[in-house]
Amino acid sequence: MIAATQGHRLMALLSVRDLSVAFETRDGLVRAVNDVTFSLDAGKVLALLGESGSGKSVTLRAILGLHPAVRTRVSGEVLLKGRDVNRLDEAARERLRGGVVSMVFQEPMTALDPVYTIGEQIVETLVQHRGLDRRGASRRARELLDLVQVPSPERCLASYPHEISGGMRQRAMIAIALACDPELLLADEPTTALDVTVQAQILWLLRDLQQRLGLAVIFVTHDLGVAAEIADAAAVMYAGRIVEQAPIRDLFRRPAHPYTEGLMQATVRRGQKGRALVPIPGAPPNLIALPAGCAFAPRCPRAYDACLATLPSFHPVAAGHAARCHLVA
Numbered sequence: 001m002i003a004a005t006q007g008h009r010l011m012a013l014l015s016v017r018d019l020s021v022a023f024e025t026r027d028g029l030v031r032a033v034n035d036v037t038f039s040l041d042a043g044k045v046l047a048l049l050g051e052s053g054s055g056k057s058v059t060l061r062a063i064l065g066l067h068p069a070v071r072t073r074v075s076g077e078v079l080l081k082g083r084d085v086n087r088l089d090e091a092a093r094e095r096l097r098g099g100v101v102s103m104v105f106q107e108p109m110t111a112l113d114p115v116y117t118i119g120e121q122i123v124e125t126l127v128q129h130r131g132l133d134r135r136g137a138s139r140r141a142r143e144l145l146d147l148v149q150v151p152s153p154e155r156c157l158a159s160y161p162h163e164i165s166g167g168m169r170q171r172a173m174i175a176i177a178l179a180c181d182p183e184l185l186l187a188d189e190p191t192t193a194l195d196v197t198v199q200a201q202i203l204w205l206l207r208d209l210q211q212r213l214g215l216a217v218i219f220v221t222h223d224l225g226v227a228a229e230i231a232d233a234a235a236v237m238y239a240g241r242i243v244e245q246a247p248i249r250d251l252f253r254r255p256a257h258p259y260t261e262g263l264m265q266a267t268v269r270r271g272q273k274g275r276a277l278v279p280i281p282g283a284p285p286n287l288i289a290l291p292a293g294c295a296f297a298p299r300c301p302r303a304y305d306a307c308l309a310t311l312p313s314f315h316p317v318a319a320g321h322a323a324r325c326h327l328v329a
Contacts, residue, residue: 012039012079013216014063014184016103019076021055021062025304028288032058034240035076042183047208047231047248049224049263053284054222055240057106060186063218064103065093073140080184089219098129098180106108106189108169114159115228118172125179144175149205167198171205178209191226203229224267233320236254239295246321256323258300294326302327 021033034054040046048056060065062076065085078085080100085093089113105111108117113121113234119141126137138157145153148171161169177185187206191199207230212219218231227234230249234246238258244257255261265278285291294300297307306326 005209011016013042013081014040014218015077015079016059016063017077017079019059019062019078020074021058021067022073023271024071025288030287031290032240033062034290036240036242038235038242038245040184040216040218040308042216043214044233045207045219045231047234048220048237049219049222049227049234049260050237051222051284052264053287054237056237057188058240059237060103060188060218060220063186064097064101069116070254088285098125098182100182101186102177102180102182103188104170104173104177104190105187106192108166108173109161111173112169114161117158117160118164122157122172122176122179125176129180140179141175144179147174147178147209148175150175165198166194166202170194170198170202174202174209178213181213182215184218185210187217187219189220189222191221195219199226205228224252224263236263236267239290240287241295241324243296243325248318250318250321254317254321256317256321256328257296257325258302258327260323262299265299294324 014236016039017037019033019036020031021106023030025034036055036059038046048059050312061231062074063085065088067074071167074086075088080096085096088096119138122141122144123134123137126140127134132140141157142153150156150168150171156164156168174229175250177253190206191202194202195323203226206217209215219227221227231248233243233245233247234251236244236259238259244251244255244260255264264281266280280299285295285298291297291308293308293310294312297303312326313325314322314324316322319326
C-alpha cells in the first residue's frame, strides 16, 4: 500500500514525510521540492509523474542523501527501514546506499566512468560494499550481467562504456545497482536516452527483475504509458508538490486533478489515431517565486478565485486516491 495523505507508516520500507529541498542561487532560493509525503511498502512500484522541473529527480536524490550540503536546504524525514537519512552521518549513508537502496540514473554514459571497463566498475562496487575479494567479485559481476540479460557478458565486462550500445550501458547500470542486493531501487527515467525498441526491453527487464527479486521501486518518468506498464501506484508532481496520488488503474480511469487530466490529453494513447493531442497551455511556474495559491492555477482551465489565493490541501477522491485541488473538496 502506498499512501500520500495519512503520514508515514511504521511498517513501510520507505516513509517520506514533509520533505522539502531548496537550492541557494544568485537569483534567490529555488524551492524544488515542497512538503512531499508518501510511503512505499516492500515489493511495490511507485511511479513519480510530471513535467521536467517538477521535482521528481530531486526527490530521488534526497532519498539517497545525494544533495551537497553546500547551498542546499533539506528538511523533513526520509525514513529507510526506520532510519532517517537526513540524520545520518556520511559513513552511515554510504552503508545504506547499495545494501538497502540503489539508483539507476537517467543517462548511463555520464553515470559510468569512461576510463574504467564495465567489469572494473562492477567489481569495485562489490569489493567496496560487500567485502569480496577481486576473484569472487569478478565471478559475481559475470552473474549480474547474466541476470540483466546481457547477450555477451565476457565482452561487456572487458569493454569501456563508449564501446557498447546505449541499451547495454543501461543494463550494466542496472547490474551495478543490483550488485549489493538492495531492497529499494530508484530508477530516474532509465529509458529516456534509449530508442523505442530498447526502451521496451529495459522496461520488461526492470519489471521482471522487480517481480523475481521482490524489489520495491520508485520509477521517475514523464511518460504515462511507461507508468501504466510498470507501476502499482502513481504520484503526480507539479512545481515540487505531489498534486495527486492513486493506484495506477484508478488514476487512469478517474484522474481528479486538472494537471493529471492535462498530462493524459497531451499523451499518445490507444485509440488516439485521428485525434489531435491537446497540449497544456503556458509554462511551469518560477520555483523562486511560487504563487500563494495553487501553482497550476494560471494554466488551469477550471481555476477560480480560491485557486489563485489559497494553497489547496489533499482531499480524498476514493480509497487510496487523493488530490490537492479545491475542485475535489
